[in-house]
Amino acid sequence: MHLTTGAATQLVALSTGALLVSAVLLVWRRSLRPAVRLIAAQGVALAVLVATLGLVEGAAELVVVAVVVLALKAVVVPLVLDRGIAAGGPDREDQARLNPTAGLVSVALLTTLAYLVSKPITTALDAPAGPAAFAVPVGIAVVLIGFLLLISRRRALSQVIGFVVLDNGIATIAFLTAGGVPLLVELGTSFELLLIVMILAVLSGRMRTAAGPRALDSMTELRD
């Protein structure tokens, strides 16, 4: 099966658009359960993106990667996060350092910044990467929004969500610029993301046991 260039461009635009919109919604929303569903949506969008690129280039390898991405980022990671929420602790990010308005303004600034800094990447890749190269700024914007989430959130699980967004952004850039990294490396990075998320979920559970539900607020024991 081969996609026409027009359809492929639309699918790439649609999936990267979905990634960006869900990242923006994550900055705005505070409840953790809808946030986990947005993470799952990001996983689906990423898988669609990978599958599209695979079909355009006729690379069976990328279709396999798309299935792995779908399984890990749209199913397993959200499940781990859901279990983390079910295990107790607050299910709302009520300690954020940014209010929603400031968050959205920062997102707008970060997206503009992403378009500026991706200039050297898109100019270097214009020819070979085809319809994909123009969407690189979206990937960088998602990375920057991931950073924003990590910095501005205090609850353990919302920090993990920020980390997953950051990683999704990097994966987007990887697929758009390079058609993904080699299969071995891609599988390695995906499983390590999963392990990191699981470790963080376990650690946040243990911290709740050791220091009570407000564990991360009181992360001030160690300092100089």
Added chain:
Amino acid sequence: MGLLLALPPAMGLLLGALAAAGRLVRLAPVVTSVLVLGVGVTLVAQRDTVGLGGGLLRADALSAYMLALVGAVGLTATWGGLAPREPGPADAARRRYAALVCVFLAAMSLAVLTDNLGVLWIAVEATTIATAFLVGHHGTRRSLEAAWKYVVLGSVGVAIALLGTVLLYAAARAAGEPTLSWTVLASGRLALDPGLVKVAVGLAVLGFATKAGLAPMHSWLPDAHSQAPAPVSGLMSGVLLAVAFYAILRVQAVADVVIGGSFVRGLLLSAGLLSLAVAGALILRQRDYKRLLAYSSIEHLGILAVGAAIGGRVAVAAVLLHALGHGLAKATVFVVSGRILASEGTTTIADVHGLLARRPQLAVPFVAAIAALLGFPPFALFFSEVAIVVAGWQAGLGLAMGVVLVLLLVVFAGLARATAAMVLGPPDGPTGPLPAGARGPMLPLALALTATAVAGFLTIPLGDVLTAAAQAVGA
């Protein structure tokens, strides 16, 4: 010969699995270290570049040297940290500890033995996974806080390095040969786009510098080093930081070929000087001796960064000697600090007095290792620091070298004052026989310190090895 390369990572994983299943729990980390050291020394001695698996594994002179370093520092930390034999089967916590240390050593061996920058990244990230629970091993609130900060900052850092790696791959693909092979990327055969490589290298250096604990991305390091069990602190400080720095050297070699050296040099010089300044400022007013040692690690990584920024054969060879000397001395001093904690029950500097009179078996190795870290001759760090400063002077970085010397003096004052406060003074505190947790083998500590003291004088055999290793990254 090629099959030898697969031995350290494979045996590390195997021994880790055995330890997890309850076999060889006590000795598995030591056996892994011995294996890594043995293979490393063999590779150093036979002096040829060997490969395996179509370039997946490859050991040039630098890889062989780094593997020997991982083994030597690993042996010091694991043998020195050997827990007393206990009757009955090992409990779950002990099994997990031994298994994770083996996995850590396997991942570090893989990181230095691979030719593929993607696999290097995976191996460095795998150490985050292995060490997360080692840092949080004690399960106290503080150690969990340290583990959390370490995992979040560490994985964000290496995620940035992944972005850099991916962009390098994109550049190689645009140049017509999609590869992450370091040999191909650094050979200058591919017409890589300079603009893209600049962004990629900047991100990769930034990411690995986070893992190497260079300022301003160092904030996880004092927490993790001070909360982890003592042998793990030694492993992280001596092995993990050095291997992350090795990744920077590899990336720097690619940048040197494609965009010239000045960009990475600027990055490393500013990170190195800032690390020295941060370490100096915080060592002066440090009250906890494990954090003091952590800041000393930041200081020494700062020196490594300055040396790599200078470049050239002498400076890079000195950097490699410095990494070995620092690793051995720091592993020793962390192991001893664990015993001091077990004997005195505190990590506060002000609460420990008169160790030399009360506990000479702890104070003597502690003082000797600190002297090595301070750069006293005859220890290797003296020679490497002098070589780096002289090379920098010759390279026209006189002003920066002046700043380095001043900052080294500040660190010297802080570290020496704290050590003097601990080992001298009135002998008030516990005396008599050491408690069980404060006892342990002395031989590995003596061997490590002797090696550090002798390494600087072995210019004939070791000088060749170091120059060959420096040439591997184009210096």
